[in-house]
Amino acid sequence: MPTFTINGISATVPDGTTILAAAIRIGVEIPHYCYHPKLSIAGNCRMCLVEVEKFPKLQIACNTVVTEGMVVRTDTEKIRKAVTGVLELMLIHHPVDCPICDQAGECGLQNYYMKYGLHKSRYDLEDKVRKKKVQDIGGMIVLDAERCILCSRCIRFLREVSKTCEMEFFQRGDHSEISIFPGRKLDNYYTGNLADICPVGALTNKDFRFKCRVWFLSSFDSVCTGCANGCNVLADFKGDILYRLKPRRNDAVNQTWMCDFGRLEYRKANEARLLVPVLRENGKAAAAAWEGVLSTTALRLRDIADNEGPDAVAVIASPRSSNEELFLAKKLAAEVLKTENIGFTSRTPGDRTSDDFLIKGDKNPNSTGAQLLGITEEGFGRVVKAISDRKIRALLVFGSELSDFPDSQVEALLSNVPFVAQVGTNEGVVSRVANAVLPSASFAERGGTFTNFTGRVQRFSQGFPPRGKAMNEIEILAGLANRMGADWKFDGEASVFRALAASSAPFAGMSYESLGSEGQVVAEGRK
Structure with a gap:
């Protein structure tokens, strides 16, 4: 691993590292256009010129490999003049349409011109190509x-x-x-x-x-x-x-x-967001306060579980829910409702395109998380059969879709259940027939973790508060559980993740904070 000096800063980098890649790693700015860390080196923009001690002329940093003892300078007057000249050549035929250009504000040409250019054009407008x-x-x-x-x-x-x-x-x-x-x-x-x-x-x-x-x-x-x-x-x-x-x-x-x-x-x-809680009585839906919807839903679930038995209650989880939300959904089913009727399905309406690069046929972000937490697709099949056999009297559905079933089939299926409550973000066939609709925050309005198909647990952040009267799914689940006699005291997704990691073997040893920006893979053999 060679050690070199750039603008007086000494650094050691892996063998084969170019000056530009090393500078980016260290935090030294070298202007560039054609270089991209995930593409081959072209070296054709000539913007990344640097001085290298003992080299007779300026070198392009993107295609010059760091060697032991190399001394590099990026901020001399000679370099500035050269870069200004390169910019002038680029701008000779460039249209001056920045006010209507969609790249304005994040344009490399604009940014470097303001830093290295600021020259008047020496080319007549009518001669531009x-x-x-x-x-x-x-x-x-x-x-x-x-x-x-x-x-x-x-x-x-x-x-x-x-x-x-x-x-x-x-x-x-x-x-x-x-x-x-x-x-x-x-x-x-x-x-x-x-x-x-x-x-x-x-x-x-x-x-x-x-x-x-x-x-x-x-x-x-x-x-x-x-x-x-x-x-x-x-x-x-x-x-x-x-x-x-x-x-x-x-x-x-x-x-x-x-x-x-x-x-x-x-x-x-x-688009098509569920933004207000809704109660439907005698076929008529009306907006309601959160207290009324949570209390009604909790009362119906508790009443049916107590009087008709826990097998009369079921939960359909969503692979679009976070690990934390899935953990609480299972906890609600197992510990509060005392039912084993819980499952999820990864099948969704629409295209199932996949390839050997990034696109997967499973169009959900957290099917793996559901499986690791013990929520299965077989469980979904059992719940659907029980609904068809009219054995389910109360159903709590998470998400806006019910598998890839046609709307008419979903309506017919749910008509077998006297009480259906939905926790979801978007309008759909479930929200049109549910007795209670509890609008939840979208992925942009809440934080948490997803587990991808390789078992990598990754954090996603909240960008802004929930729209309308939507509520974080963790708060909804805690609100239902506590109204049914539980004493949940979770303070956001980090506290739920701690409980999850403490009780779920695949996540053992993980902490919400240690996941960082790149995530962590669940322990080998636990996937």
Whole structure:
């Protein structure tokens, strides 16, 4: 492992580390466009120029490997002049349309110009080379070739990650541009990453385009709820509305990528939300206060369990619930209602696309967590059979869907149960027939942990308070349990996780705080 010096800072790095990668690790800024940690090195933007002692000329940091005793400088006047010159060449034909560019506020060209440029153009406006603008090239992407700085990140991504090779350089000289191959469109499930890695506004995301200026957005760390892979994401929001999800680096899960399906998961936090508690009597639904809905639900569950026996009560858990919520749902069933009728299903309506990269056929974030906590799909099958046989008199349903059953089948099934209570985030067939609807917070409005398909337990954060009158699911479960005679005193997801880890073998030895930003895998042999 070589030791070198950069701007007077001594550091030791692994063999084969480039100057740029080492600088990023240490926290020394070197401007760059074409370099990306998960793509091959191209070295064509020439922005990352540095001085290396005993080298006769400036070197590109992205393709120069650190050696023992190397001395590097990144902040000399010679370097600044060189970088300014490179920027000027990039800006010669660049359109000055920053006010209408969707990349404004997170544009590498803007940022570096303000730091290294600030020069007047020496090129007449009428001599600028014009290229095609606003091209729908398929997938989630709009191409503006005039804004492109030819960094080749998009081309390398399509070659090396999606392996679909839809884009390439065309023309030559100052007429060079990126484009899609004639007669083709972007044809893969990862097109949104092109907008993420584009350092300028050449490739923008159709879904986010012109929705909101980025300086109005705030962000929080989360986990994608689109499938069992559990990709780490950064969620951007304004007020109580989510605007987009972008991948957050976790080399053990999703590297720096995410699929196009997962990018649209934010919509579930915005659309068709259950926002007020509801009680339905004699077929008529009406908004109600939380106290009334919690008390009515607890009273009916307790009354049926006591008078008709615990086998007359059932719980259907949701693989979209957190580990903490699933733990409490099982605790409610086993310790409060004294019933063994609990299960979950990973089957959901809609597409079950999967691949050998990030997309899993299980479209739930926490099926593995449910299984590790002893909630099974076989249990769901037994509950459904008991409902069909009219043996269930009270049913507590978590989530907005009931397997991949058609709505008519769900309505017919639930009509066999005298009392149905739903805890969920979104409107659906269950909320349309439930006697009590208890609206819960979305993934953006609560914190907790999910366990992905490999057994990695990962934290997701609360971005903003629950919308409307929705309530955190932990509070709902505690409210029901305590109204049925329990004495639960959990103070948020961290305290629930402590209880979970103390009583569930797969999570033994874990703590909420120690999970960190990358999560921890459950003990081998306990999955």
